[in-house]
Amino acid sequence: MGRVTARRRAHHLTGGTAEARPETLVVEEPLEIRVDGTPITVTMRTPGADIELAQGFLLTEGLIAQREDLVTVRYCRGADDDGVNTYNVLDVTLASHVPKPEVDVTRNFYSTSSCGVCGKASLEAVRLTSKHCPGDDPSTVAATVLSAMPAQLRDAQKVFNSTGGLHAAALFTVDGDMLVVREDIGRHNAVDKVIGWALEHNRIPSTATVLLVSGRASFELTQKAVMAGIPILAAVSAPSSLAVDLASQSGLTLVAFLRGDSMNIYARPDRVTN
Numbered sequence: 724m725g726r727v728t729a730r731r732r733a734h735h736l737t738g739g740t741a742e743a744r745p746e747t748l749v750v751e752e753p754l755e756i757r758v759d760g761t762p763i764t765v766t767m768r769t770p771g772a773d774i775e776l777a778q779g780f781l782l783t784e785g786l787i788a789q790r791e792d793l794v795t796v797r798y799c800r801g802a803d804d805d806g807v808n809t810y811n812v813l814d815v816t817l818a819s820h821v822p823k824p825e826v827d828v829t830r831n832f833y834s835t836s837s838c839g840v841c842g843k844a845s846l847e848a849v850r851l852t853s854k855h856c857p858g859d860d861p862s863t864v865a866a867t868v869l870s871a872m873p874a875q876l877r878d879a880q881k882v883f884n885s886t887g888g889l890h891a892a893a894l895f896t897v898d899g900d901m902l903v904v905r906e907d908i909g910r911h912n913a914v915d916k917v918i919g920w921a922l923e924h925n926r927i928p929s930t931a932t933v934l935l936v937s938g939r940a941s942f943e944l945t946q947k948a949v950m951a952g953i954p955i956l957a958a959v960s961a962p963s964s965l966a967v968d969l970a971s972q973s974g975l976t977l978v979a980f981l982r983g984d985s986m987n988i989y990a991r992p993d994r995v996t997n
Contacts, residue, residue, distance in 0.1 A: 775919030855952030858974015928952020
């Protein structure tokens with residue numbers, strides 16, 4: 724299995740003094756996801772929790788809806804020049820009742836913010852493909868509970884502490900209990916890993932939960948929360964306009980700039996209690 728961190732030498736300059744020293748960096752490697760032997764996507768990720776990543780990706784793209792839609796997820800023989808398995812290729816076998824995804828080199832997943840489709844088409848695509856409706860979730864969360872979550876997430880970021888180069892996502896109960904935390908060089912991968920964990924543990928739809936992300940709330944991350952049936956998305960940084968539009972349309976509570984006891988609530992503020 725690929726390592727999560729690697730060592731590289733760097734020239735450190737400070738106060739006019741130069742020093743060559745090793746630095747710890749986060750590893751970035753490609754992961755190819757195949758469905759029934761057919762390549763579907765390649766993502767640059769930090770190795771680890773790859774099966775969760777693949778499961779979360781397939782769910783948030785609307786290709787599956789529950790754990791029973793999968794038969795197996797296994798590594799393929801992706802070998803390097805020396806014949807050593809790279810563990811960078813995963814093949815997913817779908818259950819017989821699940822429609823096979825259309826394979827077309829011109830296909831764009833609507834969920835990605837860089838796919839080039841207009842905002843209206845992106846919102847409509849999520850509405851049509853989502854199997855879960857976070858707007859129906861009656862759960863609420865106390866503002867004090869939300870305020871305590873970023874510090875819990877930061878304390879759990881083990882690899883970030885040594886590299887400073889990772890995004891993180893965590894799933895909490897509305898009572899503030901951390902269920903899972905995942906780190907990755909890609910913010911969307913970190914969320915897919917968390918959702919893949921939820922799928923594996925039969926927590927889809929993820930009712931009565933809060934998804935916390937360490938950066939901004941983009942349309943893509945909001946879409947993933949909606950697809951997993953998560954009622955509350957919180958971010959320590961800013962949201963995008965399209966993320967707010969999607970949250971409002973879907974009944975998702977969107978909290979951003981969550982810092983200390985301060986926060987902005989852009990959609991469904993009724994779920995956050997004083």
